[in-house]
Amino acid sequence: MSSSYIGSKWSKTLPLLRNAETRRWVPETARLSKGKLRSLLARYETVYVKPDLGTFGIGVMRVRRLTGGGYELRHGTKRATYPNYERLYGTVARLRRGRPYLAQQGIKLLKHRGRRFDVRVMVQRSPRMRWEATGVIARVAAPGKVVTNYHNGGTPMPLGRLLKPYLSARGISRQIRSLKRTGVKVAKVIKRRFPGINELGVDVGLDRTFTPWILEVNTKPDPYIFRKLPDKSVVRKVIRYARAYGRIR
Template identity: 30%
Template structure:
């Protein structure tokens, strides 16, 4: 059995040791490994001893995780997303000990937007996005009826505000706040929301709706045994009617893409739209990879308008994949684990 290092947040490993379930299903790594002749070694960067070139990891034995000290695996899939300098440095050092994919990347949404915008062919997929300043906010209010204000680094909808013009008033909506404000009140409220931190302002695309609610898509874009980018699965995330957010942690609902698209398009149209999404996602992944060569596993939040035109909302460099499970798409869910394992196998 060839070793494959799976680098995880300590909370994930700790939960698995206690038998608790979370968004990472470690058994899917194990099952894929058995089919590929590989043994997953689960570990956190702080468990690595660089002086001896070993890691105190965990392997699946006797139906449970068992500690085992092994040499640093020659191939590693990084699933840790941390701002801690010691953890980031550990990941960088590990990348010098073998093939490590999904290493350290820039997560700044504004920087990612600029990076993608350089490719003229991708601009059709990108909503208008600018850094937050008071004047930029006023300018964007004049251009668009609906905006999102987001932290430049963040995930699962934390810190996101949706702003919608309604006559001469504005609806300010977040996961916990719902207010109707005048324009001066809105500007003051939004500046309080930002609190001097780094945020972006993003045009809200007029997305298609399912049962009266907007939705976006989680698109898993991964490299597999061909070492080429492909789409492992797509699933819809329907927005919560209260806070207008599709994040599952903020009350959004995951639904199979075929069920949602069947209410919007003919079968032939739906297949065409899915192909357009697939092509856009792969093109975006290729552009992102030009700046970060280690990338091999991404989760993109994308949307479609009523004509089926795809748009990028956000790139997630540590796709939690849980949307597939929540939508009942078990085969897609398993595929998102197997594909990067198959990619890892190619380095032996």
């Protein structure tokens, strides 16, 4: 397949699951079914349910198993609790409206002022046709939202600023270099399956041990989010590379 845009999240997850190196960074992910969601909730306190085809975090739901019994479901800014799994899944099925969905192990992400954040790593083919991680930016979830996407109210911020409460300056630099290496490895694996791609936005979650978890891979990432960084050389490079392979005129 040579297309530069791959919409299906499942199609982009499969190559990562089949690769020995990247598999360990992918939260347990499966096609949504009544039985699969139940089994994931038996193993994990939180499970995300998201459309296989979708952007900007639209349609994403978060299901949490409550310690006293029952379940909590959040979507958008709405929250509801259900006394049993049958009632919960009835609502999930109604919101899904017959569309293909995925269920994914929830990761306890690091927080900034009580709001969860994840990281977008921009990986591009350089003018010399080598993969390079050209930009790293954090995205802080809007209050009350379960997704961090900028187009869904998330706030883009420099990752270094958010990691200051957790790591030393040296530790932050090491973490950012590690994320860039992870992004390049992901790009190489995806490229073998989809030869037409020239860029990826790799969405990575960090837990309390700073383990990178690949939450999603985008084959048409927004290059302009990097305008939000104080260092303008980052967005200039991202756009220069995008022009070189024809994404931007």
